[in-house]
Amino acid sequence: MEFKVTPVMPQYIVTIGLEVHAQLNTRSKMFCGCAAEYGADPNTLTCPTCLGLPGALPVLNEAAIERTVLTGIMLGCTTPPVVKWDRKNYFYPDMPKNYQISQYDLPLCLGGGVPLYDLAYPKDAQRSIANPGKVVKLTRIHLEEDVAKSTHHDRFTTIDFNRAGTPLMEIVSEPDIDSAEEAFAYLNSLRQILIYGGVSDADMEKGQLRCDVNISVRPEGQKELGAKIELKNINSMSAVRRAIKAETSRQIDCLQRGEKLIQSTRRWDDDHGETTLMRTKEDAHDYRYFPDPDLLPVHTADILARVRAHVPELPHEKRARFERDYGCSTYDAGVLASDKALASYYEDAVAADAGVSAKKLANWVINDLLGVMNDNAIAITGCPVKPEQLSALVSTVESGKISGSQAKEVFNEMFQTRRSPEDIIKAKGFEQMNDAGALETMVDQIIAGAPDKVAEVRGGNEKAMNWFTGQVMKLSQGKANPKMVSELVRKRVLG
Amino acid sequence: MSAHAIDIQKAASLARLKLTPDEAALYESQLGKILDYMDVLARYDLGSVEPTAHAMPVHNVMRRDESRPSFTQDQALANAPKSSHHQFQIPKVVE
Numbered sequence: 001m002e003f004k005v006t007p008v009m010p011q012y013i014v015t016i017g018l019e020v021h022a023q024l025n026t027r028s029k030m031f032c033g034c035a036a037e038y039g040a041d042p043n044t045l046t047c048p049t050c051l052g053l054p055g056a057l058p059v060l061n062e063a064a065i066e067r068t069v070l071t072g073i074m075l076g077c078t079t080p081p082v083v084k085w086d087r088k089n090y091f092y093p094d095m096p097k098n099y100q101i102s103q104y105d106l107p108l109c110l111g112g113g114v115p116l117y118d119l120a121y122p123k124d125a126q127r128s129i130a131n132p133g134k135v136v137k138l139t140r141i142h143l144e145e146d147v148a149k150s151t152h153h154d155r156f157t158t159i160d161f162n163r164a165g166t167p168l169m170e171i172v173s174e175p176d177i178d179s180a181e182e183a184f185a186y187l188n189s190l191r192q193i194l195i196y197g198g199v200s201d202a203d204m205e206k207g208q209l210r211c212d213v214n215i216s217v218r219p220e221g222q223k224e225l226g227a228k229i230e231l232k233n234i235n236s237m238s239a240v241r242r243a244i245k246a247e248t249s250r251q252i253d254c255l256q257r258g259e260k261l262i263q264s265t266r267r268w269d270d271d272h273g274e275t276t277l278m279r280t281k282e283d284a285h286d287y288r289y290f291p292d293p294d295l296l297p298v299h300t301a302d303i304l305a306r307v308r309a310h311v312p313e314l315p316h317e318k319r320a321r322f323e324r325d326y327g328c329s330t331y332d333a334g335v336l337a338s339d340k341a342l343a344s345y346y347e348d349a350v351a352a353d354a355g356v357s358a359k360k361l362a363n364w365v366i367n368d369l370l371g372v373m374n375d376n377a378i379a380i381t382g383c384p385v386k387p388e389q390l391s392a393l394v395s396t397v398e399s400g401k402i403s404g405s406q407a408k409e410v411f412n413e414m415f416q417t418r419r420s421p422e423d424i425i426k427a428k429g430f431e432q433m434n435d436a437g438a439l440e441t442m443v444d445q446i447i448a449g450a451p452d453k454v455a456e457v458r459g460g461n462e463k464a465m466n467w468f469t470g471q472v473m474k475l476s477q478g479k480a481n482p483k484m485v486s487e488l489v490r491k492r493v494l495g
Numbered sequence: 496m497s498a499h500a501i502d503i504q505k506a507a508s509l510a511r512l513k514l515t516p517d518e519a520a521l522y523e524s525q526l527g528k529i530l531d532y533m534d535v536l537a538r539y540d541l542g543s544v545e546p547t548a549h550a551m552p553v554h555n556v557m558r559r560d561e562s563r564p565s566f567t568q569d570q571a572l573a574n575a576p577k578s579s580h581h582q583f584q585i586p587k588v589v590e
Contacts, residue, residue: 026560027560027561027562028560028561028562028563033558033561033562033563034562034563034565035562035565036562041568041581042568042580042581042582043566043568043571043572043581043582043583044565044566044567044568044571045565046565046566046571047565047566051566051571059556059557059558060556060557060558061557061558061560062557062558062559062560063559063560064560065557082548082554084548084549085548089509091511092588093583093585093588106548150588151580151582152587152588152589153587155587156579156584156585156586156587157584157585157586157587157588157589158578158579158580158582158583158584158585159582159583159584159585160581160582161571161583286509288509291548291549293549295549296548296549296551296553296554296555296556297548297549297554298554298555298557299554299555302555
């Protein structure tokens, strides 16, 4: 007997680590008093220190250190009792001192982890989360200075030093991420937490959050990690996912062809959807770190104690509270808590206490408000409908004063015109008729004109009663309070 | 001759220095002597000495997060050998 043996393709294990740089939102730079601002005219925010002029000395920005320590507390890191500053030496025109002040062996934060929130995964991946509740381990977080911005022209390069020396926090994960989706969730969750802590505005499109990805691939069964390949130039959340997917399949293809992967750095090209080689290990940088003699060590005990008093409620804590105190569903609470500004809006609406349930308000915020905000690309901070106005509208519809469809119309009008729901309801004539006397007159008018229907109801056909209600609603142009009308009809026809 | 082998050419290239063979030999022996001195220190038992990052016993020298006026654009660019677009102009560099 003959057996045909089909060679089994080996499965591959992907291991990913992320290095995230986050710009801290301090008023001034890390080592000098120049403003740390975005969008100013080029080279208007410089001084001898951040231009690297000879003799200028750096002085630590206290707030930058506090914000980094706070980030560490939020992410469960430990802070060594003494931290120090080191010089990372390299030659590049965006760094005029020829070294970057950074932290080498005693950074501000060690260990810790980033919890991956379910709703932080890409939408299409939320139903199939491989490791729910995963916390990605961190190696460290250190503080350093950002570099200048280079602009490459046809024949030369120009440099703007406004960004040089602004505080930059580097958050380094362990190789603990298993997929492009987890990397996306990691960045998104981290971003939420940084915003909650008020340490960074963390907008990737603005370069406030930047990320390098380390990927290695190895055949199943192999213990040691494959060659570490670093990806640079990834500028958006969705690009992170695309880059990892593309690079993973490139590496697997290489291995399947029997090629050997070597430690290297590659550039992601988002337009072409591929990575290209920048440099290999042979010409890797040798940074020759050494302690910066211009800066003194920092003892962290007092700073830690001070910062601990300001640790905010974190997204997952807020989500749990919304479920517990407001009766929100897990999903709704997750959506609200995923955006600090949205959560504040919601809480303001609840606090307006217009006598509506917090759960109902959550429905409106998520289904109606978020929908129209997304359609119009407006951030919640610029929402034309004030939280207390939304609360008032929801209260009006819940009490039966206007109908559900009228409420949607009023809401859209509020969004367009910023007017209060009361004004719009009045202007549109949506105010319900609750005047018993006036309604009675209408009911009697209909009864008088339809003796046959009256006989039908009196003959036992209770359903025919709805016909009267309908006629009165029509007569009132939809303004009559339907509940009052049906009670009146019952009383007048049967009574 | 020092007990420490130094790759003087690598050290020079990291510092962007071009050394003649004579200079290379000179610096190699000078740097070797500095490293030899580390051997002197290594003879002492320093296990109980706290590592120091700085010669001064001073720490937590910080400033408040307040901004103050910067150079004007002209001041910032005053020493630039070449400028354009209100920026420092340099030969094209692409990593």
